[in-house]
Amino acid sequence: MAIDKALLSGSTTMLILKLLEEKDMYGYQMIDELSKKSDDTFSLKAGTLYPILHGLENDGIVSSYDDNADSERVRKYYHLSNKGKKLLKEKQSEWTIYSDAVNKVLRGGASYAAV
Amino acid sequence: MLPYERIHEYSKAVCDQIKWKKAHPVITEEIENHLTDQRNAYIAQGANEAAATDHAIAQMGDPVIVGTQLDRTHRPKPQWSMLILTTVLVSIGLLIRIFFISGDEQWLAPTVISMIAGLGLMAATYFMDFTLIGKHPKTFYFSILALSVAVILFTPMINGSFYYASILTLLFPLGFAAIVYAARHKGYWGIILCGFSFLFPAVLTFLIPSTSGLLLFTLSGLAILCLAITKKWFKVKILYGYLLVFIPVSIVLLLTFFVLYYSYRWEQIQAMFDSSSYTTHLGYIATQIRALLAGSNIFGHGVIPNATATIAWVGNNTDYLLAYLIYNVGWIAFIIIMGLLVFFIVKGFMLCFKQKSSLALFVSVSIMMVFTLQVAGYVAANLGFTLISPISLPLISYGNFATIINLTLIGVMLSVFRTGDIIKDENINKIQNQKIITYSAGKLIISFSKK
Numbered sequence: 001m002a003i004d005k006a007l008l009s010g011s012t013t014m015l016i017l018k019l020l021e022e023k024d025m026y027g028y029q030m031i032d033e034l035s036k037k038s039d040d041t042f043s044l045k046a047g048t049l050y051p052i053l054h055g056l057e058n059d060g061i062v063s064s065y066d067d068n069a070d071s072e073r074v075r076k077y078y079h080l081s082n083k084g085k086k087l088l089k090e091k092q093s094e095w096t097i098y099s100d101a102v103n104k105v106l107r108g109g110a111s112y113a114a115v
Numbered sequence: 116m117l118p119y120e121r122i123h124e125y126s127k128a129v130c131d132q133i134k135w136k137k138a139h140p141v142i143t144e145e146i147e148n149h150l151t152d153q154r155n156a157y158i159a160q161g162a163n164e165a166a167a168t169d170h171a172i173a174q175m176g177d178p179v180i181v182g183t184q185l186d187r188t189h190r191p192k193p194q195w196s197m198l199i200l201t202t203v204l205v206s207i208g209l210l211i212r213i214f215f216i217s218g219d220e221q222w223l224a225p226t227v228i229s230m231i232a233g234l235g236l237m238a239a240t241y242f243m244d245f246t247l248i249g250k251h252p253k254t255f256y257f258s259i260l261a262l263s264v265a266v267i268l269f270t271p272m273i274n275g276s277f278y279y280a281s282i283l284t285l286l287f288p289l290g291f292a293a294i295v296y297a298a299r300h301k302g303y304w305g306i307i308l309c310g311f312s313f314l315f316p317a318v319l320t321f322l323i324p325s326t327s328g329l330l331l332f333t334l335s336g337l338a339i340l341c342l343a344i345t346k347k348w349f350k351v352k353i354l355y356g357y358l359l360v361f362i363p364v365s366i367v368l369l370l371t372f373f374v375l376y377y378s379y380r381w382e383q384i385q386a387m388f389d390s391s392s393y394t395t396h397l398g399y400i401a402t403q404i405r406a407l408l409a410g411s412n413i414f415g416h417g418v419i420p421n422a423t424a425t426i427a428w429v430g431n432n433t434d435y436l437l438a439y440l441i442y443n444v445g446w447i448a449f450i451i452i453m454g455l456l457v458f459f460i461v462k463g464f465m466l467c468f469k470q471k472s473s474l475a476l477f478v479s480v481s482i483m484m485v486f487t488l489q490v491a492g493y494v495a496a497n498l499g500f501t502l503i504s505p506i507s508l509p510l511i512s513y514g515n516f517a518t519i520i521n522l523t524l525i526g527v528m529l530s531v532f533r534t535g536d537i538i539k540d541e542n543i544n545k546i547q548n549q550k551i552i553t554y555s556a557g558k559l560i561i562s563f564s565k566k
Contacts, residue, residue, distance in 0.1 A: 046174060050149075054188040073151075
């Protein structure tokens with residue numbers, strides 16, 4: 001089912017950083033991987049991805065370089081910097097705290113599930 | 116419209132929103148690559164080319180929105196702290212001259228005019244495109260040589276040397292850096308070519324003659340060349356590259372050593388480092404400077420009896436401004452000025468090594484070397500190691516021509532820091548990475564994308 005945009009946008013940066021933690025990727029590859037890893041739940045639009053990536057690069061969270069590893073075409077690969085790795089850890093713990101809190105609230109209170 | 120044209124039209128629509136034109140090539144390439152990948156994926160799933168292209172473009176989103184967001188992150192970076200620091204240093208130079216140096220007021224107008232001219236040149240080069248150096252490296256190099264020759268031929272000698280030409284030697288490292296940039300990727304012959312391009316300016320500095328200019332140029336040149344070899348830009352084995360550079364250098368050093376050893380200079384050099392035994396050989400200047408420093412305090416005026424003649428002489432000699440200040444104002448003046456200069460140097464080098472393209476690195480490092488070596492030479496001379504008379508204390512010591520040259524160089528360097536982010540080596544010289552026809556993974560690929 002389509003996920004509410006508001007839910008997605010907050011954690012997009014964190015997901016992108018997580019992808020790059022694994023290995024350096026170029027834009028299209030990231031969208032592909034994200035879709036695969038989330039079982040097609042997330043299909044990030046390129047128009048959203050690139051401004052985020054360029055902004056991250058400006059802040060030193062990621063760095064970029066050119067390579068033609070995959071094919072004859074030269075592509076711009078992104079690499080997670082040390083600053084980025086730290087940010088990823090922060091955002092992950094932020095997310096864990098947040099989602100735990102949401103889950104607590106959902107589990108408590110009226111439950112309509114069959115017992 | 117043909118599908119590949121539609122992709123190009125899309126990326127153009129995005130770039131229309133990005134005010135900084137220099138960022139367009141990098142962004143265009145990334146977006147078009149993406150759209151092509153996306154379109155190919157849809158084609159692989161069975162769509163026809165036109166539909167795949169439309170779908171890919173739709174997936175990207177509104178080009179205006181994308182472009183506006185990218186515009187926000189792609190702006191040239193104004194170098195406020197370095198610009199302010201530079202202006203502060205220049206002002207300090209002016210203030211020192213106003214308050215501490217005696218003499219008639221005739222110097223004021225030319226000095227102020229040179230400072231304004233220098234700052235103007237700095238602003239001009241700051242907004243100029245530094246990649247011009249990379250696009251026409253040989254022209255740049257030979258222009259500097261030609262200018263120096265012209266200055267030697269047409270300007271008067273002052274105190275036994277072509278003064279203005281000796282200041283122009285400050286430009287030699289940048290010219291050398293341009294040649295090293297042009298010769299990168301050319302292997303061992305590239306290094307040899309750099310060696311030859313080192314010889315011409317070196318010979319010129321002999322003719323001026325300017326020992327400090329020669330030393331500055333040699334050290335800067337070595338640093339630039341070693342940096343290039345270490346970064347594998349010559350594509351040679353690092354060890355062999357260093358050998359190729361340092362064997363000739365060592366031979367020259369040995370020769371120089373022998374020449375010095377058998378000349379009067381040797382005792383003078385020894386005296387510099389062991390003044391207790393060799394004071395008679397120190398030479399007039401070194402003795403005076405060391406006497407001044409010995410009588411100085413941390414705050415306030417120093418005390419040396421019978422020193423008025425010395426002080427007057429030192430005060431009127433721009434080469435020993437720091438020693439003069441130390442004696443008259445105290446070591447505190449030295450500490451403050453050195454603090455600012457060291458901050459400039461450290462910040463400058465840090466920004467140099469953040470640069471992504473090799474041209475940006477070469478240009479900025481060569482200029483920082485020129486700045487740093489001037490400071491080093493000047494400080495050494497002013498602390499009593501007066502073997503070689505220094506060129507200047509950049510922006511502070513009062514040599515109008517030197518201030519103008521230094522400000523121009525700083526302008527070029529700050530231009531690199533301002534715009535270096537989106538400069539890629541391939542885009543500078545338009546080396547085509549994409550061939551029109553390539554064969555890979557069992558497919559014959561014909562690509563007509565315009566660059």
